Amino acid sequence: MPRKSSVTESSDTKSQRTRSRILDAAARVLSVKGYAGTRLTDVAKEADLQAPAIYYYFKSREDLIEEVMFCGISDLRHYLQAAIDALPDDLSPMDRIMVAVESHLRHELELSDYARASIRNSGQIPKRLKTRQQKEESAYNRIWRGLMRDAVAEGQIRDDLDAPLAQALVLGALNWTAEWWHPRRSSVETMVANAQVFVRYSLSPVAKTARPRRRR
Template sequence: MSSRALILDTAAELFSTLGYAGTGVRQIANAVGIQPASVYHHFTSKDRILEEVLRIGLTQTLRCTRDTVEVLPAEANCRDKVEAAIDGHLRGIYTNLAYTATNIRFHGQMPVEVGKRLRPLRDGYSDYWRVLLQEAAGAGFLQVGLDVSMARALILGGLNRTVAWFDLEKGELEPLIHTAIVTYGGIWTKNRALKVRAMDRKQGG
């Protein structure tokens, strides 16, 4: 692992537990086993370290979500796609939790300029979900009167908040994904096209 990657991994662990405000460059350097000057060789400031940690976490979640949707068979319908996105979002969060937890737990501590630089990435992911849900609404898959923007916020907010109570070391991810999909099942008016979801195929061998 490169020094830069080690700094980022260490910073992500510290940010995710202590918060941005509670973590200093010297703490990161000490945890890595290097001098603070060596950290500044790779990053000009703590803000830039945080920005890269958040960028990695956001990109990871976006990629995992899209990949999970894109591998669906051609007959998949709007419901299959949204439920696959729920699956992918949770897998993205827990693939490298320190990075994504930093973003979820301490979003309010993010420096304004860091937030501005990351806004295109955040907006792009939000738009991805908006399109999925709008397509579902347009095809008559969502309950009449359901507000797509509210639904998106409730789904993503609920999935993200699992980091506050779900411990991957004590439980398995598959039941969490299944429970999330069932919990949000009330938004639908139509069934899936796919009789067996990807998770169920894995469990059934």
């Protein structure tokens, strides 16, 4: 997803655009080749720059990757929060979770190379590069925790589930789609619809049915 500069008319506009181009290119390369396979020469080629030019904007390969990883989860969090804030107050907690499922998948699969890069490489990058990313992950998880808590309070989560564990399982499944989904296999719309059905009926209380009467 292109990251638009907040700078408008100033002497830094060209510099900001170039920095954004480098980040966009790094996100695309990282989302495909992973942490170990990402080389500055590949990023430079994607950004249509000479590799040494990257060092004007980022001190090292690690600094560039750290920024991409942070932007990925930060953008995802802001995208989800905006979607939740736009919902009507009377929408049920479970329907809010369905909106969160759609927001996560659309941003991850369709809108943002940054999100895919961050999700796919979260377990690969060194711990020293994770500080800002982990803070954003915690903030993102808090949004989901609030959604789950509201659903529990309204009796919309089955009582044999541990809500935090269920949340972790849901997010794990959503994140994993970045590893196997391909647009030739199915559309994002189909992916979202299937995920919503899967999550809704995994979390919702099981309807009680009357036992059949014994024949005498």
